[in-house]
Each structure stands twice: as structure tokens, then as C-alpha cells.
Amino acid sequence: MGQLLTSTESLDISISEELEAQGVSRRNFLKFCTAITAAMGLPASMVAKVAETITSPTRTPVIWLHFQECTGCTESLLRATHPTVEELVLDMISLDYSETLCAAAGHQVEKSLNDSATLNDGKYILVVEGSIPVKENGIYCKIADRTALDILNDYGNRAAAVVAIGSCASWGGVQSSSPNPTGATGVHEIITEKPVINLPGCPASPYNLLSTILYYLTLGKLPQLDSKARPKFAYGRLIHEHCERRPHFDAGRFALEFGDDGHREGYCLYKLGCKGPETYNNCSSILYGDVGSGAWPVGTGHPCFGCSEEGVGFTKYIHEQSAVFTDTPPASYAQISGDKAGGITIGGAAVAGAVGGVIVGASAMAAKKMKAEETAPESDA
Ligand code: SF4
Known part of the structure; x- marks a missing residue:
């Protein structure tokens, strides 16, 4: 992150002033610009340009x-x-x-x-x-x-x-x-x-x-x-590809009823009708809503119902089992949510995702790393 700050030091000072006035530190703003630049599929060299665009008059x-x-x-x-x-x-x-x-x-x-x-x-x-x-x-x-x-x-x-x-x-x-x-x-x-x-x-x-x-x-x-x-x-990958419950799917561990042991343990929601395997969106990568722990439907224990996918959301029954387009486990697993994830909670991933850069294609391991940076002493260097 220090490298990022160095590469964007040429940003006009008024940017910092404007953001400070909005209660946003320069450091967090630059982290946000880094995340959103990567999420758009642009190289890191575009971070300064993105920051300038946001604050352009x-x-x-x-x-x-x-x-x-x-x-x-x-x-x-x-x-x-x-x-x-x-x-x-x-x-x-x-x-x-x-x-x-x-x-x-x-x-x-x-x-x-x-x-x-x-x-x-x-x-x-x-x-x-x-x-x-x-x-x-x-x-x-x-x-x-x-x-x-x-x-x-x-x-x-x-x-x-x-x-x-x-x-x-x-x-x-x-x-x-x-x-x-x-x-x-x-x-x-x-x-x-x-x-x-x-x-x-x-x-x-x-x-x-x-x-x-x-x-x-x-x-x-x-x-x-x-x-x-x-x-x-934003829509290039299936929700299923980066879901934190994916290791359970691949291991065959499913919640079978709401409130059963599997549901309480955070197992995969596929058999409760989760449409993540046929819905393209980045909810499982950047989460949703910045509302803290469990900041997206699957994180709260509710199956994805494919709201963004034509022919799935509002079309298939919520309990209906999803088509599975990809059954090959990703190269790097997302970690299981909650305390079992070694300290990174879903909420922590949400905050790190929004501010620190968990982007399309990033895993919860990256979230964990960013979480560690989030807790590092604040510096505007
Ligand atoms: S089926 Fe749903 S809960 Fe299970 S891993 Fe895929 S997206 Fe996550």
C-alpha cells in the first residue's frame, strides 16, 4: 500500500481537502480508488487518473x-x-x-x-x-x-x-x-x-x-x-465461484433445512435453492451494502435467489435447485466464514472489500491481508 501512496503523491492537494471535509481520509480514499480501479479491470497506473476523475470539477x-x-x-x-x-x-x-x-x-x-x-x-x-x-x-x-x-x-x-x-x-x-x-x-x-x-x-x-x-x-x-x-x-463471474461457502459445496456439506446443524455451521445453501451457481454478479467478491457482518444474502444464511439473472430471479422458485455451470473447484478456495476463517469475519471482508480492495477475482485470503492493513496505524505518508 505504501507503493500506492507514493505513486499518487502528485494528486492535487485540493482532493485531500475536499475528502477531509467529507470525513474521508486521504489514505482510505486512495485505498478505495485502488480497489475500484482493479474492479474495473484497469491497471494500477490508472489509480491517480481515477482519483482525479472522482474529484474533477x-x-x-x-x-x-x-x-x-x-x-x-x-x-x-x-x-x-x-x-x-x-x-x-x-x-x-x-x-x-x-x-x-x-x-x-x-x-x-x-x-x-x-x-x-x-x-x-x-x-x-x-x-x-x-x-x-x-x-x-x-x-x-x-x-x-x-x-x-x-x-x-x-x-x-x-x-x-x-x-x-x-x-x-x-x-x-x-x-x-x-x-x-x-x-x-x-x-x-x-x-x-x-x-x-x-x-x-x-x-x-x-x-x-x-x-x-x-x-x-x-x-x-x-x-x-x-x-x-x-x-x-462486474458480471464476468458466477457468484458461486467466489462464495465463502464454496469449500462446503465442494466437500458435499450442505444445509438441508433452515436452522438445521448444517445451516448453523455455515454450510453450503445449494440444497436450500441457492442460485449462485447460475447467477453472474460480483456479490461474493465485493459483498453488498457495507452493513457489517454477513453483508450479503448468502452471508446471512439466505440462499441467493438470482435477483440479477434474467430467467432465474423472479422466475425460478426459491427452493428450486440451481443449474450448476461450473463444478470445478477454484484454484484457491475462499475461506469459510466466521471465526473458523481464522479471524476474518464476513463483515470484516465486506469492510476490507469496500475500502481495502477485495475485488472481482480476489479471495478471502486477500481480504484477510487487507484486514490486517486496515488495523495498521493510520498514516498519510
Ligand atoms: S451454492 Fe450458493 S451457498 Fe453454495 S457455494 Fe454456491 S453460491 Fe455459495
């Missing part, structure tokens, strides 16, 4: 639309920490319109939406939260007397790029479950002439939104996407 205009959804993705972002991800995101962009966060209302806020789109025509990023109902010409979701379908067509086709945040906007989410009475669908089914990036999850990880926006602002281009338009750096 230039703000990219963003319009954030809400359609059929529960606002969980916005709520999740607003409750993120380490270090205050929501502040970093909101400071990097000019959020010109958001129905959740706008202080204004009615005609005044609708005017600001239109003004922003006109002023920044072709330059703004459109973030869409929620599915779009297309049955009956979209009458099932109307805002200011316009259908969601009409609004999306209008502002989506004038944007530089569209980010579909959450499973609803990515592929319809829970509203698209059979019989899908409103014809709920994802953004990419409607906006076909502009780049659409899907960040599925229910809710989506705020770190994946931050990473995607950061990547775009730092490099001026979109990250590499998979066949479902998801950033490969």
Missing part, C-alpha cells in the same frame, strides 16, 4: 428516470458507505433530474428535465430505474400525463448512453414475472439506437454503478460488455 449531466419499480436501487445508493459512495457518485455528476431527489415538483421539475435534455442534447447520461410497461400503448405507467414508453423514447434517444440500473430496467424484473400483465420490459428492448448498459440486481450494487460511471468518465468510453450488455468487470 467537471460534472457530466445525468438524468435519472423512475418507472415501474420500488426505488430500491436509489435507496441502496443513498445508503452506501466506505467512503460515502453516494457522495462520490453525486459529486461526479450533475444530477439534473431525479424524481426521488428533486426538491422541486410539478411543472417546475418537468421544465428542468426538458431544459437539461435540450441543453445537453447528445451529451448526458440517462439512468433508468424500473421496467417499462408496453401493453396497451404503455398506459400502465404515466408521469406528468406521458407514458413511461413515450418518456423513455424521448430522453433515451437524445442521450449519449443509457444505464439501466436494477433488474427491472435491465430485463423487466419482478414486474415481468408471468403473466406479466403490464408487458413490463427492459430498456434495451425499446432503446436500440443508443448504447445501453445493464446493471441488473435487486437492488443493483451501488459500486457497480459507481464503477461504470467512473470508467466512462475516466476513459471516455464504455466498459467491455457481455452478451447481456453487462460490464464484464
Whole structure:
């Protein structure tokens, strides 16, 4: 870590001042930049550039639309920490319109939406939260007397790029479950002439939104996407590949009922319906929510239900056993959670992951190492 600090000493002093004002130490900020740079698949030499992008006074205009959804993705972002991800995101962009966060209302806020789109025509990023109902010409979701379908067509086709945040906007989410009475669908089914990036999850990880926006602002281009338009750096691996319960799966140790001995011992949840083996996301690597111990569903003892995977989440029964795409154990096992992991708890891994750099592909051994660094004396050297 000392090497990192040396390589980024050229950062403008105002960065430190700004972050200190937000209650974030320079050391933790640089650790965060290191983690997020690696998570985006960028080399360590880009850490300083990423840090500069985060603190740049230039703000990219963003319009954030809400359609059929529960606002969980916005709520999740607003409750993120380490270090205050929501502040970093909101400071990097000019959020010109958001129905959740706008202080204004009615005609005044609708005017600001239109003004922003006109002023920044072709330059703004459109973030869409929620599915779009297309049955009956979209009458099932109307805002200011316009259908969601009409609004999306209008502002989506004038944007530089569209980010579909959450499973609803990515592929319809829970509203698209059979019989899908409103014809709920994802953004990419409607906006076909502009780049659409899907960040599925229910809710989506705020770190994946931050990473995607950061990547775009730092490099001026979109990250590499998979066949479902998801950033490969976040959705390139199965949850099962880096799950802390994976050693139990490989050893054939399963919880068979909630509350049984295996469940209490932290055994694999596969036989309780865990969909980790067929769900692509980075929850098991960076965990989720920064809420301390057990900071992701599997960590709390609940099977992953594949919320981010089209055709799995809200489609398969929770108790239904998952397809297993990979049955070869990873080269380096994740450690078992809790005290048996030699001191690193799931919560410790979460904190270390968010602040210290447990990234896609990293194991809990790396988390343990970072945990040790976290407890080292603070230094701004
Ligand atoms: S089946 Fe689920 S609980 Fe078991 S190792 Fe895979 S992701 Fe983890």
C-alpha cells in the first residue's frame, strides 16, 4: 500500500481537502480508488487518473428516470458507505433530474428535465430505474400525463448512453414475472439506437454503478460488455465461484433445512435453492451494502435467489435447485466464514472489500491481508 501512496503523491492537494471535509481520509480514499480501479479491470497506473476523475470539477449531466419499480436501487445508493459512495457518485455528476431527489415538483421539475435534455442534447447520461410497461400503448405507467414508453423514447434517444440500473430496467424484473400483465420490459428492448448498459440486481450494487460511471468518465468510453450488455468487470463471474461457502459445496456439506446443524455451521445453501451457481454478479467478491457482518444474502444464511439473472430471479422458485455451470473447484478456495476463517469475519471482508480492495477475482485470503492493513496505524505518508 505504501507503493500506492507514493505513486499518487502528485494528486492535487485540493482532493485531500475536499475528502477531509467529507470525513474521508486521504489514505482510505486512495485505498478505495485502488480497489475500484482493479474492479474495473484497469491497471494500477490508472489509480491517480481515477482519483482525479472522482474529484474533477467537471460534472457530466445525468438524468435519472423512475418507472415501474420500488426505488430500491436509489435507496441502496443513498445508503452506501466506505467512503460515502453516494457522495462520490453525486459529486461526479450533475444530477439534473431525479424524481426521488428533486426538491422541486410539478411543472417546475418537468421544465428542468426538458431544459437539461435540450441543453445537453447528445451529451448526458440517462439512468433508468424500473421496467417499462408496453401493453396497451404503455398506459400502465404515466408521469406528468406521458407514458413511461413515450418518456423513455424521448430522453433515451437524445442521450449519449443509457444505464439501466436494477433488474427491472435491465430485463423487466419482478414486474415481468408471468403473466406479466403490464408487458413490463427492459430498456434495451425499446432503446436500440443508443448504447445501453445493464446493471441488473435487486437492488443493483451501488459500486457497480459507481464503477461504470467512473470508467466512462475516466476513459471516455464504455466498459467491455457481455452478451447481456453487462460490464464484464462486474458480471464476468458466477457468484458461486467466489462464495465463502464454496469449500462446503465442494466437500458435499450442505444445509438441508433452515436452522438445521448444517445451516448453523455455515454450510453450503445449494440444497436450500441457492442460485449462485447460475447467477453472474460480483456479490461474493465485493459483498453488498457495507452493513457489517454477513453483508450479503448468502452471508446471512439466505440462499441467493438470482435477483440479477434474467430467467432465474423472479422466475425460478426459491427452493428450486440451481443449474450448476461450473463444478470445478477454484484454484484457491475462499475461506469459510466466521471465526473458523481464522479471524476474518464476513463483515470484516465486506469492510476490507469496500475500502481495502477485495475485488472481482480476489479471495478471502486477500481480504484477510487487507484486514490486517486496515488495523495498521493510520498514516498519510
Ligand atoms: S451454492 Fe450458493 S451457498 Fe453454495 S457455494 Fe454456491 S453460491 Fe455459495
